[in-house]
Amino acid sequence: MPAATRRLRRRRSARRCRPGATHRNARDLARPPSASGGIARTGRLCPADPGTRRHRRPALSFPHTVCGKSRMMRNWVAIQRNPISGHGQNRRELLRLVDELRRLGFDPRLYASRARLQRRMDDPNWRNRLRCIVAAGGDGTVADVINRFPDVPVTTLPLGHENLLARYWGLPSDGRRLAHIIAADHRIRVDLGEWNGRRFTLMCSIGFDGHVVLQTHARRRGHIRRWNYLLATARTLWNYRHPPQVLRFDSGQQVQAFHAIIVNNPGYAMQLSFTPQADPRDGAFDVCVFLRRRRRDVLRYLARAALGRIHRDPNVRIVRACSIEVTPAPSAPPAPVQLDGDPAGHTAGTCRILPAALTLIVPGPR
Incomplete structure (x- = not known):
């Protein structure tokens, strides 16, 4: 042509x-x-x-x-x-x-x-x-x-x-x-959590779990797989020093812990269960506090969480609260924080519940 x-x-x-x-x-x-x-x-x-x-x-x-x-x-x-x-x-x-x-x-x-x-x-x-x-x-x-x-x-x-x-x-x-x-x-109203002004739907984890997430994201190359978390967990179990943190609850109670998981929604990665009784519509957190930091203690925590029996451990406390202030213990360094599986900096900070703050569209009742 x-x-x-x-x-x-x-x-x-x-x-x-x-x-x-x-x-x-x-x-x-x-x-x-x-x-x-x-x-x-x-x-x-x-x-x-x-x-x-x-x-x-x-x-x-x-x-x-x-x-x-x-x-x-x-x-x-x-x-x-x-x-x-x-x-x-x-x-x-x-x-x-x-x-x-x-x-x-x-x-x-x-x-x-x-x-x-x-x-x-x-x-x-x-x-x-x-x-x-x-x-x-x-x-x-x-x-x-x-x-x-x-x-x-x-x-x-x-x-x-x-x-x-x-x-x-x-x-x-x-x-x-x-x-x-x-x-x-079909709409429902559910609670949200807030850590230093950043909102989350699931959990705020301080200490061991926060370090696992921080290491996983620092080493990520594209998609994150389950084995990435397993490798980061093994490295954290061996290297993490567990700096103590002080938790002050709105009830006036104060606890020094080495790891804490502030739960709004009971779901957790790898089918672990730390607070199965948590309800995202009850206007309060369920806080799982870990009082020991030896490797064998951490392994025992993970095993009992996999079996749904973490509440039976004598070195674990479950506390209900609407507001938690977290600060490093005297002379201790800050601890890493993760929100819903993403890094969220380090302590200190305040975590508070936002009742019925999110409108969620879900399957209707059958």
């Missing part, structure tokens, strides 16, 4: 594609409808153009088309995904979630960029029409969402490693099932 003919065809094809009909960033589907009220499109090339020979659909783009006017009238769902959770089976579940939400009449918007979701949420017109935010990832993704948008209904598509929050409330990793749970809109 002569070069002049090819150039003419390209110019005609370009004129058929209206400005504003393409996405510059396919990972962020948070684009408003066309200003002219026409059909919203995805992809780098205009998919409706009959002169376009090739259409490369980028990763995580969705070919559905919806009239711009009707889209603005519908409830929309923000999906904040962990960028490393968009591959393989996780990607397929994201696609299923978006497809099913659209089939059910919602307008799902997928975000890999935290800044783009923040800009959308800063617009009151969009914020007022929001159904919920889906945290697509692990417990760390949920913690990130609740800290940025504490007053917004949240649910989770569990794509992480442990997914303790989703496991406790029965939230599925199947995208289609989660779409129907969002449509049913």
Whole structure:
């Protein structure tokens, strides 16, 4: 074909594609409808153009088309995904979630960029029409969402490693099932914890466990696997010095301990159970305090936690409290802290309960 003919065809094809009909960033589907009220499109090339020979659909783009006017009238769902959770089976579940939400009449918007979701949420017109935010990832993704948008209904598509929050409330990793749970809109109010202004849903751990998480994240290369935690636990068991910390409870009680786990939600990694009686809707923490620090004591703690018998250990105390102040003992160094599986600095600090602070969308009663 002569070069002049090819150039003419390209110019005609370009004129058929209206400005504003393409996405510059396919990972962020948070684009408003066309200003002219026409059909919203995805992809780098205009998919409706009959002169376009090739259409490369980028990763995580969705070919559905919806009239711009009707889209603005519908409830929309923000999906904040962990960028490393968009591959393989996780990607397929994201696609299923978006497809099913659209089939059910919602307008799902997928975000890999935290800044783009923040800009959308800063617009009151969009914020007022929001159904919920889906945290697509692990417990760390949920913690990130609740800290940025504490007053917004949240649910989770569990794509992480442990997914303790989703496991406790029965939230599925199947995208289609989660779409129907969002449509049913069964909401509950649950407590949150707060450590030095940072919110968490599961637990705040001070000492041994905090050091394990700190070492795991310092050595991570991509996805964190269970064996990463096991290796970090072995290193911590051998090297960690267990600096004593002083815990002051709102009841006036004071305890010196070498490790403490402040629990809001009873789920814990690797099926361990430290406070199985904890209830995330009772307005209080269940605090597991460890009074000895020898290696054999730590191994005994882990064994009894695996069997659900930690409360029978004479060197363990379970205390209920709404506020706990933690400081290093005199001449002792600070201890590392972890919140929901992520490092959170070192002591000193204050942990307090926030009763009914989070709206969570969960499966309804059967």
